[in-house]
Amino acid sequence: MPRRLRAAAKPSPLLICALLLLLLAATVEASIGDRLPEFRECVQICKQENCNIGSATQIPLHRRLLFWTCPAECDYTCQHIITDNRVADGKPIVQFHGKWPFYRFLGMQEPASVIFSLGNLWAHCHGIRKLLARVPATYPLLPWYRAFATAGIAAWTFSAIFHTRDFTATEQLDYFAAGASVLYGLYYTPIRLFRLDRPTARRRSVLRAWTLFCCVLYALHVAYLKGVHWDYTYNMAANVVVGMVQNSLWVWYSYRRYQQTRRSWSFWPIIAVALIMAFMSLELFDFPPLWGTFDAHSLWHLGTIAPTLLWYNFLIKDSQYEVAGGDRLKS
Incomplete structure (x- = not known):
């Protein structure tokens, strides 16, 4: 779940963008899944193997249009790897970054x-x-x-x-x-x-x-x-x-x-x-x-x-x- 000042000149678009980004800045709290050692290890290995400059794995266009990056792809993939392993071991499904591990569709997270x-x-x-x-x-x-x-x-x-x-x-x-x-x-x-x-x-x-x-x-x-x-x-x-x-x-x-x-x-x-x-x-x-x-x-x-x-x-x-x-x- 958002003063007015009379100015002689209009504020620059760059200043406006900077103020908006500052307004919308916030911290993100971790969930149980984020703190799992196996999840962090999975993400780290994935980034090392797939996200190196010059040899990064190609991301489909429709995902790139929705700002999916290589690290984000690793995060998503590892969420489901860890979730599948936990289900196989009879452990409960946990949240990652405050959300359940959803299957995305056309790049949509939920x-x-x-x-x-x-x-x-x-x-x-x-x-x-x-x-x-x-x-x-x-x-x-x-x-x-x-x-x-x-x-x-x-x-x-x-x-x-x-x-x-x-x-x-x-x-x-x-x-x-x-x-x-x-x-x-x-x-x-x-x-x-x-x-x-x-x-x-x-x-x-x-x-x-x-x-x-x-x-x-x-x-x-x-x-x-x-x-x-x-x-x-x-x-x-x-x-x-x-x-x-x-x-x-x-x-x-x-x-x-x-x-x-x-x-x-x-x-x-x-x-x-x-x-x-x-x-x-x-x-x-x-x-x-x-x-x-x-x-x-x-x-x-x-x-x-x-x-x-x-x-x-x-x-x-x-x-x-x-x-x-x-x-x-x-x-």
């Missing part, structure tokens, strides 16, 4: 997570296109729904990139984009539930205060991760807490909406929340990847596709009901 991340990306693209086609352009909540889709699209794009190739920069962009998406989910929820978009002086003041609060909250979140401690446990806990608050509000609203409308679609948020919580529980029971491909994290990504589609369908029904005057009829 192909299942990449594909399922793209599935969520498609769900947001499909959902917002459908919503914009079926809800009048004058509907006042559309800007917030577009921003919700944009945050989701960005989060799942960076997720796919990160799972394709795990670097410090791709990992942090994934975490920060995911955090922004989760926090935006909480941000727009009270705007819809309490109609903070309506042009009254009191609501405008509340909206400004709420917007400022969420921006500060996100800035503090990023500042802590980057400036204090890159804490995986904290990042997960922060996203879970924000998500739980948002989900609780939608469950309350869903029940209230059903009392108003007596329509089955009013319960869709409850169904979506239940599905998301069920698949999120997979993260608590992490296990080695099935067939070297499907781990708990990838299945969690798979499980969020259907609730996302259901969520956009609810937003469409909810918006159409209001546009048709249903709320006025029930008031």
